[in-house]
Amino acid sequence: MSLVAHRVTLQAGPRMLVDTLDLALEPGEVLGILGPNGAGKSTLISMLAGLAVPACGQIMLDNQPLAALPPLTRAQHIGVLPQGDEGGFFGSVADFVALGHYPFGVAALDLAPLFAAWELADLAHRPLDSLSGGERQRARLAQLTAQQPRIALLDEPLTHLDPAHQARLLAWARNEADAGHSVVLTLHDPNWAAGHCDRLLFLYGDGRWQLGPPAALLTPASLEALYGTGTAALWRKSDRVQPV
Amino acid sequence: MAGALPADHELAMQILTELRGPRVAAAFACGGLLALAGALMQTLFRNPLAEPYLLGVSGGAGLLALLGMAAGLAWPWVSVLAFAGSLLALALAAALGGRLLARDHTPLLLAGVMLAAGFGALIALVLSVAPIERLPGMLFFLMGDLAWTSNPFMLWAALLLATVTALGLSGRLDVLQLSPLKAASLGVAVAPTRWMLFTLAGACTALVVAQAGSIGFVGLMVPHALRKTGFSGHRVLLPACALAGGSLLVLADALARTVIAPRELPVGVLTALLGVPMMLWLLRKP
Numbered sequence: 347m348s349l350v351a352h353r354v355t356l357q358a359g360p361r362m363l364v365d366t367l368d369l370a371l372e373p374g375e376v377l378g379i380l381g382p383n384g385a386g387k388s389t390l391i392s393m394l395a396g397l398a399v400p401a402c403g404q405i406m407l408d409n410q411p412l413a414a415l416p417p418l419t420r421a422q423h424i425g426v427l428p429q430g431d432e433g434g435f436f437g438s439v440a441d442f443v444a445l446g447h448y449p450f451g452v453a454a455l456d457l458a459p460l461f462a463a464w465e466l467a468d469l470a471h472r473p474l475d476s477l478s479g480g481e482r483q484r485a486r487l488a489q490l491t492a493q494q495p496r497i498a499l500l501d502e503p504l505t506h507l508d509p510a511h512q513a514r515l516l517a518w519a520r521n522e523a524d525a526g527h528s529v530v531l532t533l534h535d536p537n538w539a540a541g542h543c544d545r546l547l548f549l550y551g552d553g554r555w556q557l558g559p560p561a562a563l564l565t566p567a568s569l570e571a572l573y574g575t576g577t578a579a580l581w582r583k584s585d586r587v588q589p590v
Numbered sequence: 591m592a593g594a595l596p597a598d599h600e601l602a603m604q605i606l607t608e609l610r611g612p613r614v615a616a617a618f619a620c621g622g623l624l625a626l627a628g629a630l631m632q633t634l635f636r637n638p639l640a641e642p643y644l645l646g647v648s649g650g651a652g653l654l655a656l657l658g659m660a661a662g663l664a665w666p667w668v669s670v671l672a673f674a675g676s677l678l679a680l681a682l683a684a685a686l687g688g689r690l691l692a693r694d695h696t697p698l699l700l701a702g703v704m705l706a707a708g709f710g711a712l713i714a715l716v717l718s719v720a721p722i723e724r725l726p727g728m729l730f731f732l733m734g735d736l737a738w739t740s741n742p743f744m745l746w747a748a749l750l751l752a753t754v755t756a757l758g759l760s761g762r763l764d765v766l767q768l769s770p771l772k773a774a775s776l777g778v779a780v781a782p783t784r785w786m787l788f789t790l791a792g793a794c795t796a797l798v799v800a801q802a803g804s805i806g807f808v809g810l811m812v813p814h815a816l817r818k819t820g821f822s823g824h825r826v827l828l829p830a831c832a833l834a835g836g837s838l839l840v841l842a843d844a845l846a847r848t849v850i851a852p853r854e855l856p857v858g859v860l861t862a863l864l865g866v867p868m869m870l871w872l873l874r875k876p
Contacts, residue, residue, distance in 0.1 A: 397775060433637075448765050
């Protein structure tokens with residue numbers, strides 16, 4: 347299963363965000379997308395998921411235009427973790443997670459392994475809105491895994507997660523890639539990107555973009571070019587804080 | 591055999607089959623339709639406080655109905671005007687605020703709330719200049735009153751049809767409780783489904799308002815209370831709303847007819863008097 351963006355252009359009003367992007371998502375890879383706020387990371391995720399139409403260019407899923415696929419068929423292949431917005435959901439965590447299986451019909455899904463994987467077993471019968479931010483993020487991840495997508499597009503999945511659950515997310519992403527699936531993550535942490543992504547996409551927010559392996563892209567100079575002068579200091583070892 | 595019955599028994603039978611029976615049946619159907627419309631509106635707007643009159647339906651219906659009454663028209667014409675007013679309000683809300691419904695329901699909500707406010711002002715204007723002897727009828731219409739309902743069969747047909755249609759959408763409606771982006775990513779066509787919700791809820795509400803005026807509170811309280819007590823899947827929530835809404839309105843109408851008999855109260859007064867304490871009690875629960 348391959349997802350290809352062919353000469354795709356993203357615009358926000360008159361502002362050019364991404365100019366003529368060519369991106370072929372390979373099975374078995376974890377791709378990290380980095381860029382400043384408002385650079386078009388979430389918009390690109392929506393485009394790749396077929397939920398928004400690019401100003402120019404085309405997204406192809408296995409050589410078929412994504413826009414031509416029926417929504418349910420598309421949902422059986424591509425899953426999205428959008429940024430959180432659960433204000434309208436009044437049911438339990440279990441009901442919430444089970445909705446992820448919707449593209450495959452009402453056939454019951456065994457939720458127990460999902461609850462175990464995301465440590466939700468004790469929370470399953472609580473109302474979703476009674477959960478903490480991190481717990482809710484885990485419920486959203488469990489909902490995505492209930493969809494069993496072959497291409498998973500995650501918008502800032504690390505939000506609210508403590509280190510233990512970040513590690514769990516990391517293990518899940520690697521596991522998906524090893525199973526031949528593709529995982530796309532938007533991130534703000536170059537260390538995470540360096541260690542756990544196979545390829546990176548930099549979005550500068552003014553039309554420019556860069557695609558390559560982490561070793562080539564992640565240099566102090568390139569990070570300052572991406573995020574602005576002075577930002578490289580964030581990831582430099584400081585004398586004042588002793589590493590443990 | 592009929593001739594053998596005592597005269598008062600015959601009269602009682604006549605009251606039951608021609609007056610009370612149809613009215614109870616109409617009350618149940620109206621309550622069911624309102625609660626169903628409320629549940630659909632809450633899902634459309636992803637908000638537990640949405641209700642059937644949110645988009646100005648009662649205002650549009652009220653304005654045209656009151657204009658008809660002021661002009662001295664008889665009830666069937668007032669009812670037709672009320673129905674037309676409902677549709678006018680819905681069409682205006684859709685035209686003014688419906689453009690972005692695939693992603694954002696706020697413009698539709700704002701358009702509806704503004705229309706309701708505008709209609710409210712015009713209704714106040716009509717009330718202030720209308721002939722005094724017509725005011726009680728107007729107030730009963732604005733509060734909601736089942737004394738006018740003439741056709742329980744049509745209301746029941748609508749209730750059954752609306753419940754079945756809504757049940758057919760129930761899987762999609764469960765998913766629509768998520769954000770529009772997430773719902774779309776799960777394969778739900780968000781904009782068409784939201785327009786179906788809008789149309790179905792609007793039609794249910796317009797029908798009730800044209801038959802019984804703006805009966806308040808049933809459409810807000812019943813679905814809200816049922817969601818609060820743990821009904822979250824629409825496959826159970828929607829029929830439960832129809833049943834509970836119908837039962838509540840039958841009870842309220844029975845009280846409206848009897849508490850100060852032989853005079854009647856507008857049933858809307860009773861639904862609010864029953865509903866407000868119940869709602870406040872529910873809000874206490876964590």
